[in-house]
Amino acid sequence: MRPLFHPSIDDVTVEGILHALSDPVRASIYARLAGLDCAATCTALQQAGDRTIPKSSLSQHFRVLREAGLVRSERAGVEMHNTTRCAEIEQRFPGLIPAILSAHRVQAAGAPSPRSRVRRTATSAAKKKAKGS
């Protein structure tokens, strides 16, 4: 197992951050991690809404977050301690992470049903409807 790669803060890109957080599962993981003031293991964040993510997928998601520079993962015995790199990112891109987390909260608050599992656009259903009419 090669040692986990963490980019230097100077190599962190906006594209990487937006891409990492454009996935609802990763956004949910990151939001929960950011809400904590301590480290969390991967398995502690395995629930996304109403379903459990397979651990291989979870590992990939963490890899994306890590390589985007959003989280830091450190082995602690048999498990992994994940923490956000909020402070560093805040310094490089002021206001970016708070704005994204806030937008996610707005959306979660406004969502009528948490199980309307929407991926990226809410438009596919609407489009089909529009096409038909």
Next chain:
Amino acid sequence: MRPLFHPSIDDVTVEGILHALSDPVRASIYARLAGLDCAATCTALQQAGDRTIPKSSLSQHFRVLREAGLVRSERAGVEMHNTTRCAEIEQRFPGLIPAILSAHRVQAAGAPSPRSRVRRTATSAAKKKAKGS
């Protein structure tokens, strides 16, 4: 040609916005469009940095931006007038777009070479290096 689809502002998702702006070409298009206070045609935004985007790609990029709710496209004669939907999005997700645009400016300002064409993470090169050593 089916009529262009624009989602209602209530159907606009954070995931969609982040995904749309996580591509450097689309981010560049959107940033330039947001900097304007008037509509722009697609061809007017065809240059991304030092290269010209094929028009089929450009069309797809505009579709993504449109379906994410970021831009509005209206046919005006033979061409297309594109405008941002900043005001609507600002109302739904306050501060999100300004924070992203600001972060992109920070990154552009800090980039040593504009032709170090970085896609999403700046890490692939660094990772190869790390692997080798």
Next chain:
DNA sequence: TGCCGTAGTTCAAGATATATGAACTATGGA
């Protein structure tokens, strides 16, 4: 009206990325 040019869209196919079960690695404890 028919024909041509311009501006974009759609299609198709190859390249790239994502999701996940199965196999593997690393650590700690008995």
Next chain:
DNA sequence: TCCATAGTTCATATATCTTGAACTACGGCA
């Protein structure tokens, strides 16, 4: 040493992205 736990890596099926080629829509001109 053997086992259990927590993650990672691999392989493969699926989905998404990129882009040249073909197509559509509109306007102008005869």
